[in-house]
Structures are given as C-alpha cells and as structure tokens.
Amino acid sequence: MGNLDLVTIIIIAANVIISYKGFGDYGFFDQYKFNVGGIQRGEKIRLFSxxxxxxxxxxxxxxxxxxxxxxxxxxxxxxxxSFLLIYIGSLFFGNLLSLYFHKNEYQYSAVGASGAVTGVLYSAILLQPGMSLIMFFIPIPIPAYIFGIGYLLYSIYGMKKRIGNIGHDAHFGGAIGGYVITLILSPWLFQTNLLMIGLLALPIVLLFVLKKAGKM
Structure with missing residues (x-):
C-alpha cells in the first residue's frame, strides 16, 4: 500500500486544485456541486464535477x-x-445512488471524492482480501474484508438514520461501483475468491432488500 503512481498523483492534484478553487469561490462551488434540482434540470456535469x-x-x-x-x-x-475505470465508475455509481435515494429532495446537495475512493477501497479488498488494516481509533490489525463489510453495514445504518452531514449513500454506491467493475475487469476472482465475493455482496443485497421492503 502507499504506492504513489503518476495517475494517483494526477488525481490527488486535481482534487486539491479544484477543491481549493471551490473553497475560495462559492459561485464555482455552487455551480459544480452535486445538487438534485440542478441535475434534474439537465446539469449532468454535477454527477462528475x-x-x-x-x-x-x-x-x-x-x-x-x-x-x-x-x-x-x-x-x-x-x-x-482499469484503475481509472474503477475510480470514475465508482464516482458515478456513488452519485447515481444518491440521486436515486434523494430524487424528491430538490435542495439536496453533496460534494467529495468519497464515492470514488470507497470504490477503490472495496476494489482493493476484493483483489487482496488477506490484507489487514489498522485504523486510527483501533490500534490492532483488522482483516480488510471485515472492515469492508462493517463499513457498508454502518453506511446502511447512517443512511437510515441520516447520521451526520455525511453522504452515506454516495459511499455505498461507490463501493457497489468498485465491486461490480472490479469483477467485470477481473473475472479470475470468481475462481480464486468466490467466498469473498459472496461475503462482500451481503451488505449490497441487504440494502436493496430493505429498500424494496420500504425500510430505507
């Protein structure tokens, strides 16, 4: 982990430059943030920007x-x-899930690379499920797949209870994007990590079961 490839540097630089432009220019920020009303008026660029x-x-x-x-x-x-496809695809998946859950809330707005980044995280867990993570608040190694499943279960809870000023649905949608696109690009995972594919799918299935049952 921590391998700083050129493409990663470019993505980080783009996020820093555009974010700092938004910090100092509210008109720019307002024009390009995720906003349900704006997207429904045809401003699809917001799904990316x-x-x-x-x-x-x-x-x-x-x-x-x-x-x-x-x-x-x-x-x-x-x-x-393929990494770029996962990053950009997860960004769109995250924003599309937010749009799906908030389609009747025309003032709903959000910003951040969280959907794309969560997609990359979930992709990394799929590709290397044996790795361990050490969180700031839990100083012991946690198996990556346990963290991934727990994170999505917490996201479902956060979406249901609307916890904090956090786009839990964008995180969840990004994870779905990372999961689906990685499996399409790396079908060999079905031969080597089938159990992990099933385990990581459980929170995704749970979300849509709850939505269909009207509990989300």
Missing amino acids: SGFLHADTQHLLFNMLTLYFFAGTVINYVGIV
Missing part, C-alpha cells in the same frame, strides 16, 4: 489519504486504465 470538490481541508485530506493507501494495490493488480 462534485467528486472533485470538498467541504473543507479535513474532508479533502481524509479522502486523499485513503486514496493514497489503496490506489497502488488496485493498480498493481489491474493496471492504470
């Missing part, structure tokens, strides 16, 4: 650190082009 804006420096730093730690793992397994 909002993934390069952030609420503040802390938000930006957390997302870029997470990307830094996991991008190298994904690139090493699938290459740069």
